[in-house]
Every structure is written in structure tokens, then in C-alpha cells.
Amino acid sequence: MTLQPRTRTLLAWSLWLASMGCCAGGLLAALLWVRPLTLGTLTGGAATALAFPVGYATVGLVLSLRRPANPIGWLYAASGLAWALDLPFGPWLDQLVRDHWPLPLAAQLAAVAGGFLWAPGVAFGLTLPFLLLPAGRLRSRGWRVVVATAVTGAGIVLAAGSLIPGPLAETSIANPFALAGVAGTVATVLFDAGLALHAASLVAALVSLVLRFRASGGVERQQLRWVAAGGAAALAGLLPTILVGLGIAPRVNDVVVYPAVLCVPVTVAVAVLRYRLWDLDRLVSRTVTYTLVSGLLVLPYLLIVLAVGRLARGADGLAVAAATLTVAAAFSPLRRRVQDGVDRRFNRRRYDAARTIEAFAIRLRDQVDLDALTAELLAVVEPTVQPTRASLWLRHL
Numbered sequence: 001m002t003l004q005p006r007t008r009t010l011l012a013w014s015l016w017l018a019s020m021g022c023c024a025g026g027l028l029a030a031l032l033w034v035r036p037l038t039l040g041t042l043t044g045g046a047a048t049a050l051a052f053p054v055g056y057a058t059v060g061l062v063l064s065l066r067r068p069a070n071p072i073g074w075l076y077a078a079s080g081l082a083w084a085l086d087l088p089f090g091p092w093l094d095q096l097v098r099d100h101w102p103l104p105l106a107a108q109l110a111a112v113a114g115g116f117l118w119a120p121g122v123a124f125g126l127t128l129p130f131l132l133l134p135a136g137r138l139r140s141r142g143w144r145v146v147v148a149t150a151v152t153g154a155g156i157v158l159a160a161g162s163l164i165p166g167p168l169a170e171t172s173i174a175n176p177f178a179l180a181g182v183a184g185t186v187a188t189v190l191f192d193a194g195l196a197l198h199a200a201s202l203v204a205a206l207v208s209l210v211l212r213f214r215a216s217g218g219v220e221r222q223q224l225r226w227v228a229a230g231g232a233a234a235l236a237g238l239l240p241t242i243l244v245g246l247g248i249a250p251r252v253n254d255v256v257v258y259p260a261v262l263c264v265p266v267t268v269a270v271a272v273l274r275y276r277l278w279d280l281d282r283l284v285s286r287t288v289t290y291t292l293v294s295g296l297l298v299l300p301y302l303l304i305v306l307a308v309g310r311l312a313r314g315a316d317g318l319a320v321a322a323a324t325l326t327v328a329a330a331f332s333p334l335r336r337r338v339q340d341g342v343d344r345r346f347n348r349r350r351y352d353a354a355r356t357i358e359a360f361a362i363r364l365r366d367q368v369d370l371d372a373l374t375a376e377l378l379a380v381v382e383p384t385v386q387p388t389r390a391s392l393w394l395r396h397l
Contacts, residue, residue: 005068012064015077019057019084023049026087033091051258053084056125059265067272070136072129076265079125086114097173108176112161115168119157119198123150125265127198130205134223134271139208146208150201156194163187223271230267234260 003011026049034041057080063073089110096107103111127150131138138144164187165178179187213224237260270276 008068009065012061012068012073012077015064015074015081016057016061019053019077019080022081022084022087023053026084026090029088029091033095047258049084049087051261052121053080053087055262056080056083056121056265059269063269063272067136070132070272072132072136072268072272075124075128075132076268079121079123082117082121082124085117086110090114093173097171103173103176111168111171111173112175112177115171116158116161119154119161119194122202123154123198127202127205129268130202130209133209133212133227133268134220136272139212143208146201146204149197150205153194153197153199153201156190157198160187160190160194164191219274219277222277223274226267226271226277227264230263230265233263233267236260237263 026045030037030042030045056076060073060075060077060080063070064077065073067073089107093103093107093110093114096103128147131143131146131150138147162175162177163179163184165175165180165184167174178184209224209227213221213228216224238257
């Protein structure tokens with residue numbers, strides 16, 4: 001960025017405030033137009049806003065202020081604004097459709113934009129950041145083709161989508177700007193080509209990220225591991241939605257699903273800012289441990305409640321108390337055993353270091369030779385701390 005620091009700061013805050021203003025406008029429009037206005041409607045809208053405009057815009061603000069030379073923060077800010085632009089018009093547009101009123105020009109533009117703004121939102125929030133991670137540079141000049149493809153695909157989807165005939169996505173509104181005849185056919189072909197370019201660029205960005213990870217080492221590898229962990233967490237959180245789309249599972253509340261989208265920008269921010277990078281192994285091991293322990297304790301708890309309840313002939317209070325005490329007594333030893341096994345699998349460096357120090361402490365009790373003790377101490381420091389070099393200074397008293 002060649003802008004002055006004050007100009008960069010003003011631009012970063014302006015993009016964030018524009019996104020937040022759109023979100024506030026969406027809330028105000030919901031209060032004015034949505035009927036009946038239920039708690040479920042408000043929480044669903046809040047979850048959607050948190051996952052897309054608020055989350056991406058806030059991460060973009062932090063990165064733009066802390067790493068202004070890295071374009072990833074500016075891309076996230078632009079993505080958040082793209083997701084937010086149609087929020088103030090959605091409730092008003094829905095009310096016009098429900099009441100069968102003619103759509104004014106502003107409502108027509110809002111309907112078309114709301115149907116296709118996801119394309120620049122995805123391009124700025126996923127495709128381009130994946131190409132630039134973690135330092136904000138492409139792997140080589142040849143990857144500029146993918147950048148051009150991503151931007152072109154998003155632009156074609158937005159432009160051609162506003163001209164194709166038929167109803168707009170997720171609405172019953174016929175496209176008010178649709179072209180007829182041959183022109184409409186050409187717009188449809190261009191729209192399909194834009195979708196193909198958009199999807200191909202996203203796949204290419206993921207390939208670039210994998211290739212960069214395989215060639216990385218040290219800090220950069222740890223940065224990319226955080227991004228991979230965020231992608232895995234987002235995929236796990238969005239899995240219920242995928243199953244719903246395939247017809248395998250019933251619909252899941254958006255409040256549960258949408259926050260999973262934030263895993264990707266948050267972990268990207270950690271990677272770019274290099275904030276506590278080396279805690280990833282500990283975080284993964286603790287998450288896996290408590291997930292397994294919770295699963296191993298919930299089933300016995302339910303079985304104990306049922307068994308004791310039957311034996312006590314309906315004494316539900318006694319059953320719950322007995323199950324709670326049993327689970328509480330089993331939690332700590334079970335957690336230690338599961339943690340030990342998880343550390344061996346997911347946090348091997350910490351596990352090996354703990355075993356090395358434990359073995360050294362046992363030998364230390366029986367060691368009296370100073371030279372042998374010095375060699376033992378340096379031998380322990382080498383695998384546990386992994387310094388570039390190690391030496392021991394002794395002061396004679």
C-alpha cells in the first residue's frame with residue numbers, strides 16, 4: 001500500500017463502518033417490516049450477520065490496521081462489505097413481495113444485487129486470500145492468471161446474472177432487468193461461464209495453498225497449519241448443512257451452523273499476525289481430549305440414570321445424584337488417560353519432551369558425577385527445547 005498511514009487508517013475504519021452501517025440498517029428494516037418479528041427470526045439474522053459481514057469486516061479491520069502492507073486484510077474488508085450491502089433492503093423487499101406491490105427501481109436493484117453479491121464476497125473472502133497466504137504474495141508470477149480468473153469470474157457472475165431471464169435465486173421475483181431472445185441466451189451462457197471461472201479459481205487457490213504448505217517450513221508452515229485447522233473446523237461445522245442439502249439429515253438451526261464460517265477468517269488472522277502460532281498442537285490436543293471425554297461420560301451417565309431410576313422405582317433425584325457423583329469421580333482419571341493418548345498422537349513433541357524430562361528426573365536422583373550430570377542436562381535440553389546450540393556455565397562457590 002502506497003497510501004499515507006493516516007489515509008490507510010481512515011480507509012480501514014470507513015470500510016468497517018460501512019459494513020456495520022449496513023448491518024444496523026438491516027436490523028432497523030427488520031424491526032419496521034418483518035411481521036411477526038420473533039426471537040428466532042432475530043437470532044437467525046444475527047447469526048448470518050455475525051458469520052459474514054460482521055466477522056469478515058472485523059477481521060479485515062484488524063489486519064488492515066496491524067498489517068496494512070498485506071492485502072489480505074483489505075480483501076476481507078471488501079468481502080464483508082459485499083456481504084452487507086443488501087442487508088438494509090431485504091426485509092423491505094420481502095414485504096413488497098408479500099403485499100404484491102410493484103417494485104420501485106431501488107427495490108429492483110436491491111433484488112438483483114442481493115442475488116449475486118455472493119460472487120465477489122467469496123472471491124474477496126476465500127479465493128484471493130488463499131492465493132496470498134500467509135505473507136500477502138503469490139507463489140510465483142504464473143498465479144496471476146488465477147487472480148485474473150477469480151476477479152473476472154466474479155464480475156461476470158454479477159453482471160451477467162443481473163441480465164439472465166427467470167426468477168432470482170432464493171426468491172420468486174422475476175429478474176426485472178432480464179434480456180429476452182438471443183440476448184438473454186447470451187447472458188445465460190456468460191453467466192454459466194462466469195460460474196465455471198469462479199469455481200475453477202477457487203479450486204486453483206486451494207491447490208496453491210496445498211503446494212505452499214508442502215514447500216513450507218518453520219514459521220510459515222505453522223501459519224498454514226492454523227489456516228488448515230480453521231478450514232477443517234469450518235467444514236465440520238457446515239457438515240450438517242451439507243447433509244441437509246443431500247437430503248440425509250433434517251434442517252439445522254442457522255444459529256448453530258453459521259458461526260462455523262468464522263473459523264476460516266479468524267485462523268487466517270492468527271496466521272497473518274503470527275499470534276500464538278505454536279499453541280496449535282496444544283489447542284488441538286485439548287479439543288480432541290475434551291470431546292472424547294465428554295462423549296465417553298455422557299453415555300454412561302444416561303445409562304446410570306436409567307438403571308438407578310428403575311432400581312429405585314422412580315426415585316429420579318437419587319438416580320441423578322448417583323450418576324452425577326459417578327461421572328464426577330471418573331472425570332479426572334479418564335481425562336488424564338485420554339489426554340496422554342491424544343498427546344501421543346496429536347502433540348507428539350510435547351509428549352516426548354515430558355517423557356524425556358521425567359526420565360531425566362529419575363536419573364538425576366542417582367547421579368553424583370558433575371561431568372556426567374552436565375552431559376545428561378545438555379542431552380535433555382537438546383530434544384525438549386531444540387535450541388540452535390546449548391552450553392552450560394557453572395559457577396564455582
